[in-house]
Amino acid sequence: MATTQTTARAPMGAPWEDLVTSALLGTDRRPPAAESGDPAGPAALLDRAALHTVRRRAALRPATGAALPDPAPADPRPPLPAAARRRLAQLLADRSAPPGGGRRGTAPDLTELIPQWLASAGAHGYRAPAELLPALLDAARARTDLRPHVLAFAGPRGLWLAGLNPEWRFALRATSRGAHRPDTTDPEAVRRLWADGLFAERVALLGALRERDPGAARSLLAGTWSMERAEDRLMFVDSLRAGLSDADEAFLEAALRDRSRNVRATAAELLSGLPGSALGGRMAARAMTCVNPDRSGDALAIAVEAPHECDTGMERDGVVAVPPSGRGERSWWLGQLVEATPLGVWCERFGGRGARELVALPVADGWSGDLHAAWCRAAVRQRDPDWARALLGTPSTPPANGPGTASLAQRSTLLSTLPPAERSLWVADFIAAHGLSEAFQLLGVCPVPWEEPLGRSVVDALDIARDAGSYPWSFSGVMGLAERCLNPAEAGRLEVLTTTPDEPEGASPGAGGYWSEAFQRLVSTLRLRAAMDAELAPGGAD
Numbered sequence: 001m002a003t004t005q006t007t008a009r010a011p012m013g014a015p016w017e018d019l020v021t022s023a024l025l026g027t028d029r030r031p032p033a034a035e036s037g038d039p040a041g042p043a044a045l046l047d048r049a050a051l052h053t054v055r056r057r058a059a060l061r062p063a064t065g066a067a068l069p070d071p072a073p074a075d076p077r078p079p080l081p082a083a084a085r086r087r088l089a090q091l092l093a094d095r096s097a098p099p100g101g102g103r104r105g106t107a108p109d110l111t112e113l114i115p116q117w118l119a120s121a122g123a124h125g126y127r128a129p130a131e132l133l134p135a136l137l138d139a140a141r142a143r144t145d146l147r148p149h150v151l152a153f154a155g156p157r158g159l160w161l162a163g164l165n166p167e168w169r170f171a172l173r174a175t176s177r178g179a180h181r182p183d184t185t186d187p188e189a190v191r192r193l194w195a196d197g198l199f200a201e202r203v204a205l206l207g208a209l210r211e212r213d214p215g216a217a218r219s220l221l222a223g224t225w226s227m228e229r230a231e232d233r234l235m236f237v238d239s240l241r242a243g244l245s246d247a248d249e250a251f252l253e254a255a256l257r258d259r260s261r262n263v264r265a266t267a268a269e270l271l272s273g274l275p276g277s278a279l280g281g282r283m284a285a286r287a288m289t290c291v292n293p294d295r296s297g298d299a300l301a302i303a304v305e306a307p308h309e310c311d312t313g314m315e316r317d318g319v320v321a322v323p324p325s326g327r328g329e330r331s332w333w334l335g336q337l338v339e340a341t342p343l344g345v346w347c348e349r350f351g352g353r354g355a356r357e358l359v360a361l362p363v364a365d366g367w368s369g370d371l372h373a374a375w376c377r378a379a380v381r382q383r384d385p386d387w388a389r390a391l392l393g394t395p396s397t398p399p400a401n402g403p404g405t406a407s408l409a410q411r412s413t414l415l416s417t418l419p420p421a422e423r424s425l426w427v428a429d430f431i432a433a434h435g436l437s438e439a440f441q442l443l444g445v446c447p448v449p450w451e452e453p454l455g456r457s458v459v460d461a462l463d464i465a466r467d468a469g470s471y472p473w474s475f476s477g478v479m480g481l482a483e484r485c486l487n488p489a490e491a492g493r494l495e496v497l498t499t500t501p502d503e504p505e506g507a508s509p510g511a512g513g514y515w516s517e518a519f520q521r522l523v524s525t526l527r528l529r530a531a532m533d534a535e536l537a538p539g540g541a542d
Contacts, residue, residue, distance in 0.1 A: 016056075019049050069164060073156040077127035083535040084121070085129050091117060092135040106520040108528050112484060114139065116448075116529070118149035120536050128153045133161050137168045147171075172200055184209045194220055199232060206239045214243040218251055230260040237266050244270055249277050256316055268318020268340065273381050275342035279317055283340040286314065290334055291371065293350055294364055300350075302358075304367035306330035307337065331370045338374035343387050346375075355390035359403045376410045380417055388414040395430035399438065408441045420447040428457040436461045436478050443478065449487040458482055459494065466501060472514040479518050488530035491523050498523055 022032045027042050080088070094110040128136060133154055140150035151158060151171055162171035184190055184205070193205050210217040221236050228236065237255055240248050248270070255267035256279070271279040286307070294303035307314075310321040310333050318340070323332035346358055363371055372391065379387035391404030392414050399406040404414075415423050427442045436458070446454060458478065465475055472479075500516040 016052055019045065019052060023049070070160075072160045075127045075155045075157050077125055077155065080121065080126045080129060081535060081539075084126070084532075085132075087532060087535055088117065088121075088129070088132060089135075092132065092139060106517050106524060108483070108521065108525040109480075112480065113525070113529065113532070115146060115149055116484060117532055117536075118146065118153050120533065122149060122152050124536055124538070126153075126536075127155055128158065130157065133158055137162060137165075137171065141167060141170060172198060184212050190220070194224070199235075203235055203239065206236060207242065210239060210242050214245065215247060218248060222251060230258075230263065233258065233260060233263050234266060237263055237270070240270060244273060246274055246276060249274060253278065256318070264316075265318050265320065269381065272318075272340035272378075273383075275344060275382060280340065280342045282313075282317055283337055284342060284345045287337040287341040288345065288349060290337060291346075291349075300361060302361050302363045302367075302371065304334070304363060304365060304371060306334040306367070306370075331367075334367075335370055335374040335377075338371065339377040339381065341378065343375070343378055343382055343384050355384075355387045356403075359390045372404050373407070373410065376405050376407075376414055380413045383417050385417050385419070388417040392426065395426050396433040398434070408438055412441045412445050415442060416445045421451065423447070424451045424454040428454040431457045431461050436465070436475060440477050440481070443481055443485070446485070448485045450485050452487070455482075455486050455490055458486070459490070459497075463497060466497070466511075466515040466519075469511050472511055472518055476518075479522065483522055483525040486522070486526060488526045488533065491526040491530070494519060494523050494526070 019032060022030045022045055027045055031041075032045050032048060079085075091110050091114050136150050136154055137158060140147045147170065154161075154171075159171055162168035190205065190209065194202055197205065206217055206221060209220065218240065221240075225233065225236075233255075237252070240252070252267045252271050256264055256271075258264050258267065268279060271277045272283065274280065290305055290307060292303050292305075294301040307330060310319055310329075314333070314337075315321055319333060319336045321333075323329050343355070347353060347355070350358055350361075359372065359375070362368075375387065376391050378384075379391060392411060393402040393404060397403075399408070399411070405411060415426065418426065424446050427439065427446055430442060431439050431454075439461075443454075443458070449455075450458070459482070462475060462479065462482070466472070497519040498516055500512045502512070
């Protein structure tokens with residue numbers, strides 16, 4: 001009877017959250033609400049918590065067990081070697097370790113090696129260990145740069161697991177080409193997946209089919225184009241970038257009439273990458289009214305008269321009428337016309353002169369920067385290495401005095417159009433002539449691992465900076481790149497640089513110790529990368 005009376009007096013409406021708050025703050029600071037005559041101390045709080053728990057349990061009905069998920073799909077790829085599996089577990093565990101403050105010391109930064117390890121494992125065609133899939137997906141959730149490699153390595157089982165945890169939903173939305181690639185050899189399966197698949201699955205399907213049969217991919221897209229959402233149409237039309245050819249022109253021309261401005265702009269960009277396209281001809285006709293030979297002086301020059309308006313035809317062909325803040329309208333329109341014009345037009349317009357001769361011609365009235373910048377974008381868009389070489393000039397020439405552009409960002413994109421070996425050699429010569437202060441962006445477009453001339457040039461420049469007593473932290477970005485990009489075989493040659501040098505007069509205090517630590521870390525990282533490569537090799541040591 002006493003128990004019944006106590007239960008009757010308990011405040012039925014006392015929320016569980018209020019009881020938790022009183023317990024956390026203490027009943028002196030936050031006494032629980034009490035009815036007349038009820039105590040309000042700690043014992044009363046515990047009594048009410050017990051009664052609340054009993055009520056909750058008594059009100060529950062037996063639940064029906066949730067249906068089990070479908071079994072995980074098979075992954076036929078071979079398993080990782082045991083040593084490589086242990087190494088991956090170490091890399092992922094270090095990722096979650098709290099960062100240390102102050103100097104980095106001599107130990108390798110394992111978190112920076114995860115992308116390289118994943119790329120190597122993917123190149124060998126291994127499947128991810130099932131027990132490490134959660135940690136891999138967590139790492140990809142925290143770092144977007146890891147997602148393409150993680151999704152490729154995790155394969156179909158990773159996508160299956162991601163569907164069971166809302167925190168990994170990014171994997172289902174991913175449009176990376178590294179995601180699980182569907183089988184495109186079964187026409188009925190392709191049709192079914194295109195009709196019923198998730199957006200990420202459809203993008204992956206279109207990309208895979210584009211590689212195997214570009215015409216079939218284009219026909220698949222054309223069949224549902226009018227029913228797709230604008231944001232989806234943008235991603236789908238961008239997928240035509242892979243394997244772009246003249247056969248895509250009719251579809252892209254039709255896309256110029258799309259309701260979405262972004263879709264129209266992307267279609268126009270792709271069409272301008274086809275020098276023989278009708279859009280290229282229209283843009284060339286407009287551009288040639290603006291850029292012409294000037295023979296009024298003693299030597300040939302280039303005369304420029306930028307457009308005075310942006311008409312509807314220009315807008316239909318992808319010209320954006322409103323310039324960015326701080327940019328003049330006429331220079332903005334001129335740049336868009338020139339970058340969409342086939343580069344061969346200019347050689348014909350100027351009497352058969354080649355790209356190097358054209359870039360070297362003087363440009364009247366201060367239009368040189370705008371014209372050369374547009375030619376740079378055109379060379380990248382049309383993947384024209386001859387124009388890229390002309391606009392880059394020789395690597396020994398100071399950027400400010402170069403024939404094309406002084407912008408390091410534009411130089412980086414121009415370099416990306418050159419063959420890998422030529423690209424590396426150009427950057428190596430640039431570093432030898434100008435040092436590392438302006439080379440960071442250029443190094444980012446060089447193939448990895450760096451070829452021997454480039455690696456030697458970077459190390460020599462770092463050694464010169466070390467001997468000069470320069471601030472070592474000024475070169476921390478390049479040193480980090482060297483840790484990831486130098487050939488691991490260079491570790492032995494670098495051992496001599498790990499000693500602490502004598503500090504020259506006027507050197508930064510303590511610079512020698514910092515340089516020694518940096519080179520020790522570089523050597524230990526290269527040796528670790530060599531060990532990782534050996535572990536991933538078929539038949540690697542267990």
